Amino acid sequence: MELKSIIEAALLAAGRPLSLAELENLFAEHERPEPAEIQAALADLAADCRDRPVELKQVASGYRLQVRAAFSPWVSRLFEERPGRYSRAFLETLAIIAYRQPVTRGEIEDIRGVAVSSSIVRTLQERGWIQVVGHKEVPGRPALLATTKQFLDYFNLRSLDELPPLQEFLDDLALESAPKAQPMIENADHEST
């Protein structure tokens, strides 16, 4: 059986990203391919997908086959509820946790200038996007919040490095008049076509 096909079968069977280690463990010890062989097969598979409605994507917890964004007009009709619309408060809270982690709720409130709603924090935890990674050694020992691998997976990212860079102060930018935001948006376009 071809290595590439075995990997495709496993990714579709798993329905979640599989790490290199998990892919290696599909094989009994005596027939286990080298990591380099698996990498090569993954590259082959990615190339095969070029004309197909799925693409091979590496995200934080591994590799997955995902339906291309171009198909969302049709595929999203499968899902009755329209997920993926989040309030600004939700997104701002998430962004602060993502860029400033580990961060306490108090710190988020300082930045946003308003109280952080408990239901937002709870929803973020329920979705598995944030977790408590420790406690700050100040009075009250507030929880330190950080994002998870699932957060990166959901946003199609391999690591926090791939988050769009946090902009410098806009006024400084305006002086330079270098629209720094551009590359990120181009990038997003690429992925959706």
Added chain:
Amino acid sequence: MELKSIIEAALLAAGRPLSLAELENLFAEHERPEPAEIQAALADLAADCRDRPVELKQVASGYRLQVRAAFSPWVSRLFEERPGRYSRAFLETLAIIAYRQPVTRGEIEDIRGVAVSSSIVRTLQERGWIQVVGHKEVPGRPALLATTKQFLDYFNLRSLDELPPLQEFLDDLALESAPKAQPMIENADHEST
């Protein structure tokens, strides 16, 4: 966008069978294809899958893409549960069958002083370590249990003779002192050459 690709995208995103009606509803009314067109696209898709690790299958609730059975040896590793450990009762039952074969369940119970659970006997049979080699001609005709070749293979033994003698066991039985028969070892030598 090709109809066939949209259908493939939807089936993979749904991860469950989609009926013809559901496939039709992927499309807005003005662009909705005729059922016959969808059928034709499904046939195309099925043909495309010929060289792929998934196949298009029609089941009661609609169409689905499923991983081919041929990939079981690898894919099944994703779903295997980590085995636990066998109970004391299990090991004792196995030991009695190994040393006293052929033996009935009643005899095992006599030796252990407690009932032998059916699930232990079933597990031993499932694992291919014991088999029923006959029935004892006493009321009830109980099954006579014995170990198999797989049992020897698993424990790396060429014959039961190679089961290590238990010092206490031997001491215990020293009085009866039937000398241990050698031939099986010769036999084993034969087989290995």
Added chain:
Amino acid sequence: MTDLAECENSVVAGAERETQQGGSQAVGAEGVTIAPVALVNGTPLTELPEDLYIPPDALEVFLETFEGPLDLLLYLIRRQNLSIVDIPIADITRQYIAYIEMMSELRIELAAEYLLMAAILAEIKSRMLLPRPASPEQQEDDPRAELVRRLQEYERYKHAAQRLDVLPRCERDVFETSADTSAIQVRKVYPEVDLKEVLLAFQDVLRRAERLTHHRIQREPLSVRERMSSILARLRTQLLVPFPALFERKEGRHGAVVSLLAILELGKERLIEIIQDEPLGELLVRPLMASGAD
């Protein structure tokens, strides 16, 4: 930015429709004492600056689009193309307080943060009015500095959130895939067993058997026992086996002895019988069936 702008447009559109009645209602509701909309430098302001006017119904919706006082301030600054680092604090304070006043006039409950910000702005403004010594540290002494820092920081995350929102995302833009796995046969994984464990288990059994019962455990050469098992196994598929076929020449004499002992033992235990169809005929071995038993 875009959704905020859209929202504002719709608010303004709504405003045009409701200007007449909406305005008069608000006045009526508030009764005779029409409070000044705002106090600017101690001067009551009964009319809002024109660019600020938003009808009351829409105002509530409008305010909801702000994520707090920093967001509202940023909006006021940005829409006038002002620089954060050099906020005309007097103007902005006036506008901000005008909003706040309107809110309370409409009995819209305001989050405490909005009021706190009003106080901060007022304080900054009053400090700005004090003569400042011209010193090299002037920049840092700027009473606006802390507010500027907060506005800048908030704006960075506000933009980060907007950019996060446009990243291709699961369930909206891309979709995880899965195929059915019912055709996959899952191998059962069994626990590992060490032979030593089996031996220890048997040792325990023997000890217990000795202690608890009078059961006599007889020792028989394992090879005989094993041969008994294999003969029985063979007889399950082959119901009639010629006696000599149970002996393997390659096993030599010892092997023959083992087989013979096994056959005899099986016969004794009434598990098999040895039959002869005619005198001096071939010896045959067959399992003892229930029907064949006495």
